[in-house]
Amino acid sequence: xxxxxxxxxxxxxxxxxxxxxxxxxxxxxxxxxxxxxxxxxxxxxxxxxxxxxxxxxxxxxxxxxxxxxxxxxxxxxxxxxxxxxxxxxxxxxxxxxxxxxxxxxxxxxxxxxxxxxxxxxxxxxxxxxxxxxxxxxxxxxxxxxxxxxxxxxxxxxxxxxxxxxxxxxxxxxxxxxxxxxxxxxxxxxxxxxxxxxxxxxxxxxxxxxxxxxxxxxxxxxxxxxxxxxxxxxxxxxxxxxxxxxxxxxxxxxxxxxxxxxxxxxxxxxxxxxxxxxxxxxxxxxxxxxxxxxxxxxxxxxxxxxxxxxxxxxxxxxxxxxxxxxxxxxxxxxxxxxxxxxxxxxxxxxxxxxx
Amino acid sequence: xxxxxxxxxxxxxxxxxxxxxxxxxxxxxxxxxxxxxxxxxxxxxxxxxxxxxxxxxxxxxxxxxxxxxxxxxxxxxxxxxxxxxxxxxxxxxxxxxxxxxxxxxxxxxxxxxxxxxxxxxxxxxxxxxxxxxxxxxxxxxxxxxxxxxxxxxxxxxxxxxxxxxxxxxxxxxxxxxxxxxxxxxxxxxxxxxxxxxxxxxxxxxxxxxxxxxxxxxxxxxxxxxxxxxxxxxxxxxxxxxxxxxxxxxxxxxxxxxxxxxxxxxxxxxxxxxxx
Ligand SMILES: Nc1ncnc2c1ncn2[C@@H]1O[C@H](COP(=O)(O)OP(=O)(O)OP(=O)(O)O)[C@@H](O)[C@H]1O
Ligand SMILES: [Mg+2]
Numbered sequence: 228x229x230x231x232x233x234x235x236x237x238x239x240x241x242x243x244x245x246x247x248x249x250x251x252x253x254x255x256x257x258x259x260x261x262x263x264x265x266x267x268x269x270x271x272x273x274x275x276x277x278x279x280x281x282x283x284x285x286x287x288x289x290x291x292x293x294x295x296x297x298x299x300x301x302x303x304x305x306x307x308x309x310x311x312x313x314x315x316x317x318x319x320x321x322x323x324x325x326x327x328x329x330x331x332x333x334x335x336x337x338x339x340x341x342x343x344x345x346x347x348x349x350x351x352x353x354x355x356x357x358x359x360x361x362x363x364x365x366x367x368x369x370x371x372x373x374x375x376x377x378x379x380x381x382x383x384x385x386x387x388x389x390x391x392x393x394x395x396x397x398x399x400x401x402x403x404x405x406x407x408x409x410x411x412x413x414x415x416x417x418x419x420x421x422x423x424x425x426x427x428x429x430x431x432x433x434x435x436x437x438x439x440x441x442x443x444x445x446x447x448x449x450x451x452x453x454x455x456x457x458x459x460x461x462x463x464x465x466x467x468x469x470x471x472x473x474x475x476x477x478x479x480x481x482x483x484x485x486x487x488x489x490x491x492x493x494x495x496x497x498x499x500x501x502x503x504x505x506x507x508x509x510x511x512x513x514x515x516x517x518x519x520x521x522x523x524x525x526x527x528x529x530x531x532x533x534x535x536x537x538x539x540x541x542x543x544x545x546x547x548x549x550x551x552x553x554x555x556x557x558x559x560x561x562x563x564x565x566x567x568x569x570x571x572x573x574x575x576x577x578x579x580x581x
Numbered sequence: 582x583x584x585x586x587x588x589x590x591x592x593x594x595x596x597x598x599x600x601x602x603x604x605x606x607x608x609x610x611x612x613x614x615x616x617x618x619x620x621x622x623x624x625x626x627x628x629x630x631x632x633x634x635x636x637x638x639x640x641x642x643x644x645x646x647x648x649x650x651x652x653x654x655x656x657x658x659x660x661x662x663x664x665x666x667x668x669x670x671x672x673x674x675x676x677x678x679x680x681x682x683x684x685x686x687x688x689x690x691x692x693x694x695x696x697x698x699x700x701x702x703x704x705x706x707x708x709x710x711x712x713x714x715x716x717x718x719x720x721x722x723x724x725x726x727x728x729x730x731x732x733x734x735x736x737x738x739x740x741x742x743x744x745x746x747x748x749x750x751x752x753x754x755x756x757x758x759x760x761x762x763x764x765x766x767x768x769x770x771x772x773x774x775x776x777x778x779x780x781x782x783x784x785x786x787x788x789x790x791x792x793x794x795x796x797x798x799x800x801x802x803x804x805x806x807x808x809x810x811x812x813x814x815x816x817x818x819x820x821x822x823x824x825x826x827x828x829x830x831x832x833x834x835x836x837x838x839x840x841x842x843x844x845x846x847x848x849x850x851x852x853x854x855x856x
Contacts, residue, residue, distance in 0.1 A: 260740075449711040450699040453692055460687040467647055467683035469668035469697030527687045 259576050263521040264533035266572055270519075270565075271540050278547030285550055288426040294542050295432045299497055300506055302538040303435045303490035305516040306442055307483035309534045312517050313446075314459040314479050315526025316374070316381035321487055322509035323392035324366040329491035330400040332359035333501030337409050344409070345400050352413030360488030366392055367484020371477035389510070396503050404502040410495070417496025431493035436535075438486065443531040455479060459526025515562065516541055519569045523577065540565065595854050596659050598623050598795050599644055599675070599764055604653035606639050613639035614650065615819035621764065622854035626786060626796045628806040631816030631839055637799045638680050640816060641766050644797075645677035646670030657763070668697065674763030678770050680799075682753040686742035691715070691722035693741050694756045725759045726751070730781050746773035754782055758789070765789060766797040771805065783809055803832040811855050815839055826851045 259266055278285040304321050311318040336355035337344040350358070366388070373384045396402060407415060417431035446452035454475045457465040466472045495501050506512070520537025522529025541562060548558045597620040606614040614636050621627050629637050642648040643655055646664035655662050657673050664670045667677070684693045692699075700714040700721075701707035707714065723737045729751065741749055750773050757765050767786070771779040786809055789796050800806050806813060807827045815823045815838045823838050823845040830838075830845075837843035 445711075448713055448715075450701070450713060451711070453688070453696070453699060453713070457685045457688060457696060460685045463681070464683040464685050465696070467645075467667055467677075467679050467681070468685070468693075469666065469671055471666065471668075527685070 256576060256578070259572070263528060263576070264530050264536060267520050267533050267536035267540060267569075271536050271543060274540065274543050274547060278543065278550065281547070281551045285547055288424055290546070290550075292420075292425075292427040292429075294539070294546050296427070296429050296497060297546065298538050298542045299429065299431045299435050300490060300494050301509060301512045301516055301541070302535060303431075303438065303493055304487060304509060304513045305520075305534045305538050306435075306438050306531065307486040307490070308513040308517050309520070309522055309529060309531060310442070310455065310479050310483050310486075311381070312459075312514075312522050312524060313455050313526060313529055314476055315462075315524075316459075316476070316479075317385065317514065317524070318370065318381065318480075318483060319385040319510050320366070320370060320388040320392055321385075321483075321513055322506060323389045323396070324363050324484060324487045325491045325494065325509070326503050326505070327366065327392050327396050327399075328359040328363040328488045329495050329501050329505075330396050330405075330503060331362050332356050332414060332492060333405040333410055333495065334400055335359070336411050336414050337405055344403070344405060352411040356414060356492050359491055360485065363488030363491060364481055364484040367480045367482070367487065368477070370484075371480030374480065375473040375477050400503070402503045404500055404504075407499040410501065414492070415496045415499060417493040418499060419496070429497070431496050434489065434493060438489070439531050439535050446531060451475070451478070456527050459528075461527070512541065515566055518573075519565055521569065521573065523573050524570070525577070528573075528577070537569075595622055597621055597656075598658055600654075600656040600659075601640070601643060601650075602654045602656075604640065604643055604650045604655070606636075606643065606648055606650050612819050614643070614653075616653070617816070617820045619644070619814065619821065620824075620852065621795050621797055623795055624790065624793045625811040625854055625856060626790055626798060626809055627812050627814055628810035629797060629799045629814045629816055630801070630803075630806060630835060635816040635839070636819040637816050638768055639819075641677065641768060641797060641799065642679075644670065644675060644764070645679070645766060646675075647677075647679070671698070671760065674761065675766065676757040676761035676764070677766040678750075678753045678757045678768060680768040680772075682749055684741050684749055684753055687740055689738045689740050690726070690744075690752055691719040691737045693752055694718070694722040694725065694759065698760070721759075722755075725755045729755050729758065729785060747775055747778050750774055751778065751782075754785065758785060761789075761794065764795050764797070766799075768799045769801065770798070771800070771802065779805070803835060806835075807832055812851055817841060824850050824852050826855055 284290060304325065307321060308318055332355045334344055334346040335348045335350045335358055336352050337347045338349050339347045370384055370388055373379055374381050417434065418429060420427035420429040446455065454465065454470050457468065457470055458472050458475045462472050494505055498505055516538035517534050518524065519540050520533035522533060544561055545558055548561060599621045601617065601619040604614045604617045617636060617640050619640060629640065631637050639648060643650045646667040646669045649665065662673060685696060695718045700718050702712045702714045706712045719737050741752060744752065750770060754767065754770050771782050774782060783805065786796055786798060798810065810827060813825050813835060814821055815825065815835065817839060825835065825845065829849065829851060834843060838845060
């Protein structure tokens with residue numbers, strides 16, 4: 228599905244202008260090919276400069292810290308989405324898994340006197356968080372199982388589990404928001420912030436950045452990371468090279484589950500309560516961040532740092548445009564155009580040779 | 582030695598290093614292998630020839646671990662084996678250059694050479710942090726390529742997709758040559774190569790034979806086959822129809838056997854080792 232859409236786009240936008248494989252354009256193509264996060268970095272810096280010119284309050288530390296906080300949920304989930312997309316997959320169930328995980332955490336930890344709670348188990352917060360994260364890992368494992376054992380396309384599997392996990396939240400936890408005061412402090416700790424002048428560094432943001440660093444390292448420096456790229460690049464070649472493709476895929480969906488679980492915990496801290504409607508568009512937003520970050524939907528190409536930049540770009544555009552007094556309609560339009568531009572650029576970069 | 586080979590050209594019975602019997606492999610309704618046999622003896626270069634679709638690649642994939650035969654037996658040094666992945670075959674010392682090359686385009690040359698068996702850094706960096714030893718892998722990869730005389734590739738960190746078809750083939754051959762300890766299987770390794778590069782790969786096969794390394798070479802290039810092979814396995818319609826030598830038959834005979842225009846009586850074949 229994606230391939231038809233994207234190839235159509237590139238044919239219209241780029242082929243005539245850019246197809247000549249020589250000269251400075253080819254050089255740019257090759258540089259972007261070697262450093263896929265370069266284009267999102269340029270876009271981010273340029274956007275920040277423009278928005279600062281439009282409204283100098285944009286660059287105030289308080290606003291910058293607000294933007295990091297607005298990035299934290301989609302940013303953390305996008306780590307999981309990047310892993311999946313690197314294997315040429317897609318995960319549409321990310322948001323649903325996160326909701327199940329955080330509802331489980333909140334329900335299990337809420338005290339028996341709390342209202343609105345299905346399971347007021349009164350567990351210590353860390354045990355409830357662990358249970359929620361485990362739930363997310365199991366959910367990821369279910370995705371991985373269906374994709375590797377039943378050989379179903381990830382798009383279909385996760386479309387199905389999106390419905391299943393959403394239903395699970397409704398059936399088990401009755402889709403009731405659990406308010407902050409009914410939750411133990413430890414569960415909300417991710418929302419705590421350290422003041423650095425007027426910049427508030429939220430703990431959840433720190434955890435997100437740590438995860439980006441960790442998975443950047445893993446992708447670049449471990450055999451597993453190499454295998455993730457190889458599997459997304461050409462699964463048959465990977466299999467013939469002695470890589471157990473199914474095992475890599477399964478592990479990717481499990482690790483994605485782990486990250487989604489942590490994102491659930493961060494979300495409770497950021498929002499201050501546990502609500503099933505916390506981020507209704509988060510699946511597509513996470514894909515948007517990954518794609519704008521230069522990761523190829525065809526798999527095998529992309530970086531964690533690119534995704535972080537992609538997530539920041541979305542927030543910066545949204546924040547900057549609204550600060551400049553622009554309505555939601557044009558804001559959405561801009562993000563949509565960014566996605567198409569990013570995918571077109573990817574198509575073009577993929578043609579680079581030598 | 583259980584099956585004493587009466588037709589062997591030599592007086593001594595030599596155990597094949599790899600041996601397949603009655604191998605059957607079907608893909609739905611398509612028959613890839615129809616009770617195929619194969620013998621590779623120590624130190625020899627066995628060419629496998631046959632028309633397109635004769636089952637050459639399917640046959641060698643049973644020894645590379647890429648295919649599990651539906652029925653039939655695969656033996657390595659007299660022991661029955663059941664390869665479930667190419668890693669199983671690799672651990673048994675069997676390396677393959679697949680017809681499709683099996684290289685990962687987006688990854689660089691060094692990473693491709695070590696794909697699936699990456700080197701880890703010594704000490705805690707490797708053990709705890711699982712860090713790959715990229716420096717070591719690059720050094721060894723560069724060494725391997727220059728040993729093969731492939732100097733056109735300057736940069737070992739170049740992505741394979743930036744290489745020409747022939748250079749990619751060279752990477753795949755280098756990988757097999759670097760790791761093969763018992764048997765090296767080459768499925769049309771010179772198909773995309775220029776004259777000079779083809780000659781290099783032929784030289785490599787010569788060198789491997791000098792080292793006593795048994796080689797299976799699938800090729801459509803008759804002059805090449807007749808120049809280098811000790812024995813020639815002719816595959817037709819999913820089975821072995823004859824084993825000949827460059828001495829017993831000429832290239833025209835080989836083509837006739839391949840196409841079914843000529844049959845070779847058992848006593849004119851060479852099922853046993855010749856060197
Ligand atoms: N993965 C597969 N799925 C379905 N059919 C296959 C598969 N692999 C091989 N075949 C079929 O098995 C038969 C033998 O194919 P094989 O690739 O072994 O031929 P080959 O002798 O290597 O031919 P070539 O000289 O063209 O490489 C063919 O009819 C082919 O279509
Ligand atoms: Mg073949």
